[in-house]
Amino acid sequence: MLSLSMVFSLFLLCYLTVQFVKLQREKRKLPPGPAPIPIIGCLWNLKFFRLERDIVTEVAKSYGNIYTLWFGRTPVVLLNGFQAVKDGLTTHPEDVAGRPLAPFFLAMAHNKGILLATGSTWRHQRRFSLMTLKSLGLGKTSLEYQIQEEAGHLVENFANTKGKPMNPSFALTLAVSNVICAVVFGHRFSNDDKTFHHLLEAMECIFKFGGSLCHHVYDVFPWLMRHLPGPHKKALSCCEEVSSFIRKEISSHQDRGALDEPQDFINCYLAQIEKSKGQPKPAYDESNMIQCIFDLFLGGTETSSTTLYWALLYMVAYPDVQAKVQKEIDATVAPCQRICYEDRKNLPYTNAVIHEAQRFSNIISIGVPRLCVKDTMIRQFPIKRGTIIFPSIASALKDPNEWETPGEFNPSHFLDKDGNFTCPEAFIPFSIGHRMCLGDHLARTELFIFFSNLLKAFTFHLPEGVKDVNLEPILGGTMQPHYFEICAVPR
Incomplete structure (x- = not known):
């Protein structure tokens, strides 16, 4: 008579065999890739828990620039290199405009807002947000004036250090964040605002968690991670802290009442909610407003401030580049003149250095995943509706087929033979599609x-x-430099 353990073993063997056969059948319908095994997929190889650019490119050498990895039971199509990313996201852009409702994304945003939402929710929120930002000055001189004001505060903050060693991270984050705060909340925050300090710390925590090993484990085993302590709990707590701050700002706007001419994003959204009242399923409500503001606040702060953080590190790492930028500025801009965006046309080298800082730092290693919303084709591969796509933005920004010296900091990537600024098609730090x-x-x-x-x-x-400069990134939602200090010596 068979023992209970033998019966269980036979059942497990049969189950795994059936799953293996099903997996092989599904695998044949997708682009090639490393062999998955039942339950854990390709995660038998621990390197796939961290999809760094080097790993994505290394696997592409064996399977091509469009290939499949399995995270548990979920297949993910990877796009490596500029041409693969471009073909995948722009050949049929409407087909790949969805966002997968991955477990952590769902816990974080509940399919609300712009960044992590999909379907009609995303379409409504993105369209409204884009129209509203334009009405509030996006692309106009009024908003540029706000940026120049913040640049003045930033220069003042640096001047207050009197050339002594300092870490520029917080000052940069405060300046960039205050631009989006003026647009969204209608006011800026002072350096001494403790609440705002906590808010920026909460955002930093969220970005550090994104893309981490724990984040990937949460998405593969959400049923387990929900019951375990860890950094995922802190990240979700920080999300709630940011949302709570936004609710207070909304409440403050509601107390002041409606304005004839809305002055900021919250006013505009509250007016839109009022217009939508009485509709059976209104697309605009407070939960979507909170998440839209969350997305604008988070996205409008972290990426630009991190890029500037890297840019200053590159200036001390490459002093000859810094000197050349300053020489160009001195020859073009009057000493008492504030630099405006239009000046970029007369500062081609400076503009090239900024773009090269974006390219070389490639702060978003893997773009936020896309979801096929209908059956489509990427090159010769049929991709089924519901398939997740990971575009490797970093592999495009360091593609050896597109850049002369992809592994070096080289502003000449953005200059033609006559020294004029030029922007290659492969420069896609903001994604495409x-x-x-x-x-x-x-x-x-x-x-x-x-x-x-x-x-x-x-x-x-x-x-x-201090002689050594560490240019290796710290992995997370954005690729951060290691802590460093610099001296800002007035000229």
Whole structure:
């Protein structure tokens, strides 16, 4: 008579055999890739828990630039290199405009807002947000004036250090964040605002968790992770802290009452909610408003401030580049003149350095995943509705087929033979296709105005006795540099 353990073993063997056969059948319908096994997919190889650019590119050498990895039972199509990313996201852009409702994304945003929502929710919120941002000055001189004001505060903050060693991270984050705060909340925050400090710390925690090993484990085993302590609990707590802050700002706007001419994003959204009252299923409600503001606040702060953080590190790592930027600025801009975005046309080298800082830092290693919303084709591969796609933005920004020296910091990537600024097609830090970052113009303007005004006012160098510069990134939702200190010496 068979023992209970033998019966269980036979049942498990049969189950795994059936799952293996099903897996092989499904595998044949997708682009090639490493062999998955039942339950854990390709995660038998622990390196797939961290999809760094080098790993994505290494696997592509064996299977091609469009291949499949299995995370548990879920297949994911990877796009490596610029041409694969471009073909995957722009050949049939409407087919890949969805967002997978991965367990952590769902716990974080509940399919609300812009960044992590999909379907009709995303379409309504993105369209409204883009129209509202334009009405509030996106791409106009009124918003550029706000950026210049913040650049002035940033220069003042740096000047207050009197050339002593300091870490520029918080000052940069505060300046960039205050631009989006003025648009969304209608006011800026002071350096001494403790609540705002906590808010920026909460956002940093969320981004550090994104893309981490624990994040990937949560998405593969959500039923387990919900019952375990860990950094995922802290990240979700930080999400709630940011949302709570936004609720208070909304409540403050409601107490002041409606305005004839809305002055900020909250006013505009409250007016839109009022217009939507009485509809059977209104697309605009408070939960979507909170998440839209969350997305604008998070996206409008972290990416630009991190890029500027890297840019200053590159200036101390490559002092000859810094000197050349300053020489160009001095020859073009009057000493008492504030630099504006239009000046980029007369500062081609400075503009090239900023773009190269974006390319070389490639702060978003893997773009936020896409979802096929209908059956489609990517090159010769049929991709079924519901398939998740990971576009490797970093592999496009360091594609050896597109860049002369992809592994080096080289502003010449953005200059033609006559020294004029030129932007290669493979420069896609804001992604491409229907889900391209809606704040790309704002980010470009911020990066140029903040960076050029800082280089006009200061020369940056390492503190006395410090010789080494660590250019290796710390992995997370964005690729952060290791902690460093620099001296901002007034010119």
